[in-house]
Amino acid sequence: MACGVKARTIGPASVTLFVKRMRAQTAQYLRNLSVWSSVAIWLMAFLSPTSYVLGLITLSRLQMPIPPSWFVVALFCLIPLAALLICSTVAWLSQVRRGWRVVWLVLTMLAMLLQCCFWVVLVLSAVTAAISLP
Numbered sequence: 106m107a108c109g110v111k112a113r114t115i116g117p118a119s120v121t122l123f124v125k126r127m128r129a130q131t132a133q134y135l136r137n138l139s140v141w142s143s144v145a146i147w148l149m150a151f152l153s154p155t156s157y158v159l160g161l162i163t164l165s166r167l168q169m170p171i172p173p174s175w176f177v178v179a180l181f182c183l184i185p186l187a188a189l190l191i192c193s194t195v196a197w198l199s200q201v202r203r204g205w206r207v208v209w210l211v212l213t214m215l216a217m218l219l220q221c222c223f224w225v226v227l228v229l230s231a232v233t234a235a236i237s238l239p
Contacts (some may be wrong), residue, residue: 143198151188151216158181192213196210
């Protein structure tokens with residue numbers, strides 16, 4: 106078999122052993138990421154919702170056609186959830202001890218909450234400015 110796994114038997118038992126071995130290697134690869142690459146992945150995923158909102162604002166200011174509203178709202182809900190899932194996975198699979206992982210997860214949640222509050226203020230100020238224009 107591939108990846109240096111030698112099967113002693115042929116049949117379902119060797120396939121099961123191979124699948125378990127591949128899953129373990131994938132998880133081990135994620136655990137072996139360097140700290141800086143983990144932080145880079147976390148930061149890109151963390152800032153992706155804000156870049157999405159800023160991109161929508163830029164499209165609006167340039168008066169370019171904006172996608173349908175259902176698509177914008179769906180992405181507005183799904184991008185933060187995907188970012189939170191990626192950030193949590195990177196934090197949990199890091200090489201630090203369990204206590205630091207939990208601290209990283211809590212800080213991620215608080216930072217996401219702060220980011221969402223920033224969006225609400227940004228959207229409310231944009232709506233207020235649009236209403237107040239003649």
